[in-house]
Amino acid sequence: MRLKITVTIALSLVILIFGMAVGSVYITPADSLAIVWHKITGAAAPDHIKDTYVSIIWDIRLPRALLAFVVGSALSISGAVMQSVLKNPLASSYTLGVSSGASLGAAIVIICGLTVPALQMFTLPVVGFALGLGTILLAISISSRLDANLENNTIILTGMVISLFINAVVTLASALSREHIQRLIYWQMGSFQLKEWSTLFVLFPIVLAASFAVAHFNRELDMLTFGEEQAKTMGVDTKRVKWALLIIAAAMTGSAISFVGVIGFVDLVAPHIVRKIFGAAHRYVIPMSAVLGGGFMVLCDLAARTLIPLQELPVGAVTAVIGAPFFTYVYFSKRKARAC
């Protein structure tokens, strides 16, 4: 187990380094690290490194790669939580309407050209986050009215219905305001383009705090996968824990995608791969989802910006293109292993 963990972490670090080194200008990994070292410690950078390289690494690629990592971690942890809490391997922020709520928020901001003075450039993220969280709260409150015990199918159905409804509203809204349609569509495909340190400084503390909160509930998460009733008879205050976990997970996804747009599939894929490698116990699933999901996202972003020269692909599409076949492979190879 220790070996697996070490290898995974090392692999993610390597990906992170390549996320800095590779691009329209190739800067060797050693030079990239030297630049980071130079910036952090203030030590002099080696002479052969150009100033523009320093700026490319420090101002553009490092914050971008780190942001991709943090977003990937946030999405993966939140996916793992939703799958376990809802006892549903296909649950994700999509199923509960977080993504569509955030999309609606983005649509409102973009179409109306809304800027809240106090928030400035953070208007879109904040509104997106609020509506994303609002959607899941709506889904939970409707389903808890239908069924006080928050039965799992009810909440997924409710989330899907709300999600479909809101998506339709967003589609209608974009159809009616053609001048904004491009920006809206791009937002719905997700991108780490033009992200600076400031975004990271806002997102990182949120994700870190939420991750610790989730990790704190790792035993409860284990027990919830056996169903609410069994968890209850073992002493888990299921209603409280379930609410808390769903809201933390929604907040993680909501805040992540509201900065970078909708990115799917990582939240679905990463936790499944982690469970396959490390087993289902959440004391491993949570931290390893963060590492693996983060690394995967950096890799996808790297692909998004380098596969076609001088053009940037939407990272949300890349995650799906890489993720879907990989997921199918993992899922079916797992089936086979269990059958015999």
Next chain:
Amino acid sequence: MLKVENVSAGYGGATVVRGVSFSLDKNESICIIGPNGCGKTTLLRAVAGLLPYSGSVELDGKPLRKMKLREIAKKIAMLSQISGIYFSYSVFETVMMGRYLHMRDSFFGAPSERDRELVFECLRAVDLTDAAGKEISALSGGQLQRVFFARALAQEPEVILLDEPTNHLDIKYQIELIEYLKEWSRAGGHRAVGVLHDINLAMRLSENMLIMKDGAVAAEGRAGEKIDSAMLRDVYGVDVVDFMRRSLRRWDGMK
């Protein structure tokens, strides 16, 4: 004493259990039998605090309604009928979950030596020590049932509520589980409440019987005193005693 008084419960608007009462002293057990749909499981779930109910359930003078979920789980464990497994854990991890309340204070802390020992003790009780490292998704229904029984034991409860605990088990493990429960409930202030389909096993577990029909108590008391052929025929709609006698005759003839 576990005292269930005039308990009614159901789902949504429908009342499934109507005014059931029984009580159970320490170091005693009781088995609940009755035809399908008579409310046995519902009664058990109400007693476990999983369903809202009217009436009262008291454990050693304390009403369960006033106890927190956690306090109830410290005293009462429940073995439900097994359902689907969504994510697989090892047998050891699964049984360790029963220790939740005993070790919930540490943040990322590993289980204590005593927790580990106790888990192995419980695994020994269900004859699964060798399977400790196995994934539960790779187990048979019967093995899984025993894992869950071990998990209930690991809670170190005073009361175990069992819903069809012998389902999925082969005859050897059926007998072993019942014998184990019988021993378990005779000492240490333990009590077992078992919902069983098999009347033979039920009588083997306990002389105390509660027979239900249509959500209400049809008969209650010592098996030798309160149960007779006519009553069983009335409850099950089939001549149970006659069936058992004819079965016995077949066995008597076997070499």
